[in-house]
Amino acid sequence: MKCPYCSNEATEVIETRESEDLSVTRRRRTCTKCEKRFTTYERVEHVPLTVIKKDERRESFDREKLKRGIWRASGKTTLKAADIDRIVDEVERELIGGEGTEIVSKKIGELVARRLKKLDKIAYIRFASVFRQFVDIEDFEKELRKLQ
Numbered sequence: 001m002k003c004p005y006c007s008n009e010a011t012e013v014i015e016t017r018e019s020e021d022l023s024v025t026r027r028r029r030t031c032t033k034c035e036k037r038f039t040t041y042e043r044v045e046h047v048p049l050t051v052i053k054k055d056e057r058r059e060s061f062d063r064e065k066l067k068r069g070i071w072r073a074s075g076k077t078t079l080k081a082a083d084i085d086r087i088v089d090e091v092e093r094e095l096i097g098g099e100g101t102e103i104v105s106k107k108i109g110e111l112v113a114r115r116l117k118k119l120d121k122i123a124y125i126r127f128a129s130v131f132r133q134f135v136d137i138e139d140f141e142k143e144l145r146k147l148q
Contacts, residue, residue, distance in 0.1 A: 049095055
């Protein structure tokens with residue numbers, strides 16, 4: 001592993017931790033040259049998933065793009081970065097364990113919305129307003145009534 005600070009290729013693992021579901025390995029490392037510490041994450045690389053967009057375009061599943069979308073919806077709410085990471089991990093795991101490698105974007109949105117609804121209602125409404133494309137205040141009110 002190359003040091004992100006000095007690009008030295010000699011680093012040592014100080015600590016290793018597995019995630020609860022054993023899907024990710026976290027390693028604390030130290031550089032043998034500059035002695036700075038950094039963290040790396042390892043996960044199994046699965047068959048690439050393809051997302052079918054509303055306009056029928058296809059693009060590769062991008063967990064960072066999903067994470068950014070959830071992050072935007074959860075700005076100034078009680079959600080923490082760890083909550084968002086957990087949602088992305090759970091959704092990705094569910095998609096990988098599904099029937100095929102092509103997923104309709106609507107399914108991804110539903111999986112995220114269901115999890116946000118349990119964690120933070122404000123983040124859920126903000127995410128749903130974009131995902132479900134609320135056109136007017138009536139759409140927003142309908143969704144609010146469902147929450148009550």
